[in-house]
Amino acid sequence: AAVPSQVVPGADPSARQLCFAWGPAEVLVCETLFGRRGGSRAAARAGGGWAVLTGCVAGSREGGPSSPRLFVVRKDQDIYIQTLRKLFNESHGIFIGLQRSEEELAGKARKAQLVQVSKNYRSVIRACMEDMHQAALSARDPALHSQYSTQVSILSAMELIWNLCEILFVEAAAAGPLMLRLLDWVRLHVCDVDNMVREVLSSENPSKHELFWNVVDIFVLQGRMDEARHLLSKEASANPTSMNMYKILDDLMKKMPVPGLGNTQTLTEMELKWQHWHEECQRYLQDGTFASHSHMESICKILLGDEGAILERKELMTTWYHFLVTQLLYSHPTVKPTELRLYAQMDLFLGGESSPEPLDTILMAAFEFEMHQVIKECSIALSNWWFVAHLTDLLDHCKLLQSHNLYFGSNMREFLLLEYASGLFSHHSLWQLGVDYFDHCPEYGRVYLELHIERIPLNTEQKALKVLRICEQRQMHEQVRSICKIMAMKALRNNRLGSALSWSIRAKDAAFATLISDRFLKDYCERGCFSDLDLIDNLGPSMLLSDRLTFLGKYREFHRLYGEKRFSEAAKLLLMLMTAHIAPCSFWMTLLTDALPLLEHKEVIFSAEQTYELMRCLEDLTAGKADKQKFQQSNPNSAHLQDDVETTKVEMLRLALARNLARVIVKEGTLEGS
Numbered sequence: 206a207a208v209p210s211q212v213v214p215g216a217d218p219s220a221r222q223l224c225f226a227w228g229p230a231e232v233l234v235c236e237t238l239f240g241r242r243g244g245s246r247a248a249a250r251a252g253g254g255w256a257v258l259t260g261c262v263a264g265s266r267e268g269g270p271s272s273p274r275l276f277v278v279r280k281d282q283d284i285y286i287q288t289l290r291k292l293f294n295e296s297h298g299i300f301i302g303l304q305r306s307e308e309e310l311a312g313k314a315r316k317a318q319l320v321q322v323s324k325n326y327r328s329v330i331r332a333c334m335e336d337m338h339q340a341a342l343s344a345r346d347p348a349l350h351s352q353y354s355t356q357v358s359i360l361s362a363m364e365l366i367w368n369l370c371e372i373l374f375v376e377a378a379a380a381g382p383l384m385l386r387l388l389d390w391v392r393l394h395v396c397d398v399d400n401m402v403r404e405v406l407s408s409e410n411p412s413k414h415e416l417f418w419n420v421v422d423i424f425v426l427q428g429r430m431d432e433a434r435h436l437l438s439k440e441a442s443a444n445p446t447s448m449n450m451y452k453i454l455d456d457l458m459k460k461m462p463v464p465g466l467g468n469t470q471t472l473t474e475m476e477l478k479w480q481h482w483h484e485e486c487q488r489y490l491q492d493g494t495f496a497s498h499s500h501m502e503s504i505c506k507i508l509l510g511d512e513g514a515i516l517e518r519k520e521l522m523t524t525w526y527h528f529l530v531t532q533l534l535y536s537h538p539t540v541k542p543t544e545l546r547l548y549a550q551m552d553l554f555l556g557g558e559s560s561p562e563p564l565d566t567i568l569m570a571a572f573e574f575e576m577h578q579v580i581k582e583c584s585i586a587l588s589n590w591w592f593v594a595h596l597t598d599l600l601d602h603c604k605l606l607q608s609h610n611l612y613f614g615s616n617m618r619e620f621l622l623l624e625y626a627s628g629l630f631s632h633h634s635l636w637q638l639g640v641d642y643f644d645h646c647p648e649y650g651r652v653y654l655e656l657h658i659e660r661i662p663l664n665t666e667q668k669a670l671k672v673l674r675i676c677e678q679r680q681m682h683e684q685v686r687s688i689c690k691i692m693a694m695k696a697l698r699n700n701r702l703g704s705a706l707s708w709s710i711r712a713k714d715a716a717f718a719t720l721i722s723d724r725f726l727k728d729y730c731e732r733g734c735f736s737d738l739d740l741i742d743n744l745g746p747s748m749l750l751s752d753r754l755t756f757l758g759k760y761r762e763f764h765r766l767y768g769e770k771r772f773s774e775a776a777k778l779l780l781m782l783m784t785a786h787i788a789p790c791s792f793w794m795t796l797l798t799d800a801l802p803l804l805e806h807k808e809v810i811f812s813a814e815q816t817y818e819l820m821r822c823l824e825d826l827t828a829g830k831a832d833k834q835k836f837q838q839s840n841p842n843s844a845h846l847q848d849d850v851e852t853t854k855v856e857m858l859r860l861a862l863a864r865n866l867a868r869v870i871v872k873e874g875t876l877e878g879s
Contacts, residue, residue: 384540421436422503428463457508637671702725
């Protein structure tokens with residue numbers, strides 16, 4: 206069948222157009238020319254060559270003017286990448302733990318808890334990035350290698366942004382410790398020099414290596430003084446003439462004041478020490494101490510925070526935010542968080558050579574403490590909702606987004622969690638994670654869950670039971686009934702009556718239970734035995750759901766009593782089924798036929814009163830048969846054989862009832878005479 210489609214509004218009807226049809230988690234788009242035969246509908250019917258894309262429409266195959274192309278635009282393509290499963294699964298556990306955490310904790314204890322949660326998220330990102338990197342190395346297919354490499358870059362950017370947000374927003378590092386945190390951030394994310402260091406140190410004469418001073422400069426730019434001093438000692442050993450300069454520079458680097466996390470010095474004390482040290486560096490530079498050694502002179506200028514000297518090493522820093530941290534380290538190490546925006550000079554570093562990337566825009570927004578802008582830009586730039594949903598939730602727990610409500614009533618945290626969870630529901634197994642995210646969206650979560658859970662394809666009974674358990678735990682009664690009805694209908698179509706009956710009982714659907722009970726009784730009449738005895742034997746109170754189900758259960762009980770040779774109880778139950786009108790009239794002849802062995806038994810089982818009741822039931826049944834005479838006369842060929850069989854059964858029953866009544870009278874008369 207053709208997919209119902211709509212035309213993009215405002216399109217020229219005579220030109221090539223885009224038609225689209227919405228699905229639960231994706232859009233079907235087809236390009237067509239309505240003036241040609243086989244336009245929109247032909248395109249919608251074409252099944253081959255679907256391109257699975259994210260956020261944009263691109264051709265999946267080349268086609269001429271008359272060959273329509275078909276596209277699938279998915280909402281959250283990343284959830285289908287197998288190697289990202291770890292990210293979704295493990296972060297889910299962290300998310301749930303955060304929702305259940307003790308909010309009674311206050312002050313430093315609560316902040317430490319939230320920082321640890323943030324680090325846990327980052328560790329999951331990094332572990333996933335390492336797995337993706339290994340997958341890229343082992344991938345032989347160029348396209349797959351490119352896909353994995355792209356994901357590594359995205360995950361790396363995600364960790365970079367998250368780490369900065371952790372420092373500025375979650376931990377809210379104060380002046381002093383802030384500088385140390387930013388240095389760790391740069392060292393971890395921006396410039397990995399390990400390979401360069403290994404190459405230099407493994408050479409025969411490290412100080413003569415062409416990359417020697419590059420490595421020293423990188424160490425200095427990242428504030429890694431001990432490592433820079435260690436390399437400079439190699440230079441001093443190889444060039445005794447520079448020993449004096451080396452000792453002075455080494456002493457300056459050693460004495461450089463650095464804010465500490467554990468020390469008790471105040472910011473004022475730190476600034477005084479730094480000022481004295483800065484003046485000492487200035488004095489040596491002005492005295493021309495390093496004038497004969499350009500590399501050491503350049504390092505001294507960097508220690509003084511000389512902007513030009515730092516920018517000369519631009520290619521070693523590669524990014525404007527590395528430049529920012531280096532400049533702050535050597536010009537304003539006690540910078541306050543709110544002052545960062547004053548020093549962030551992205552344009553100065555880029556110098557008009559290139560325009561800012563989305564990552565640059567996001568980091569700049571973070572340095573400017575524009576949290577909502579960070580979230581907005583990440584939502585646009587990143588390929589899924591995972592990052593913004595979890596970061597916003599964490600910031601919300603830090604009480605940083607409480608005042609930001611969206612115009613349609615939900616806050617930003619809930620909106621992003623709903624989007625992320627909706628994407629999970631389009632996956633065949635990750636939907637189970639989405640349930641918990643909806644649970645923690647107090648305003649719209651339940652409504653979204655009810656809508657999405659109805660769209661889950663119930664491929665197996667195991668999956669249906671899983672969905673059913675989720676609905677029952679949340680008292681989603683309408684969805685419970687819907688699932689049970691669907692599964693009952695599937696089972697009935699496959700002639701699995703026991704399963705169909707079980708599902709209809711769970712749905713408390715009396716009409717459907719009656720229908721299935723009739724099928725059981727019909728099968729019994731045709732085959733002479735019941736299927737699914739375990740289910741029927743253990744109906745319990747469930748048999749009261751419908752009259753027909755009650756009859757099925759009681760009729761099965763009659764057979765069980767008969768099999769156990771408890772004939773009196775079986776006879777009493779059989780009679781009750783007819784006299785209480787529990788049995789359908791169409792089944793009376795079967796019940797009376799079941800009474801024949803009891804009537805002919807060597808012992809008298811039915812009393813005179815019970816025999817009279819059976820006779821009355823037989824007469825009522827035969828009287829009702831007379832109403833069908835007109836139908837039988839109009840269809841004599843089809844009814845003749847059946848009529849003969851019924852007549853024979855009635856005659857046998859009358860004879861058996863008469864014999865039983867005679868035996869009962871004799872027996873009862875004998876008992877009275879004695």
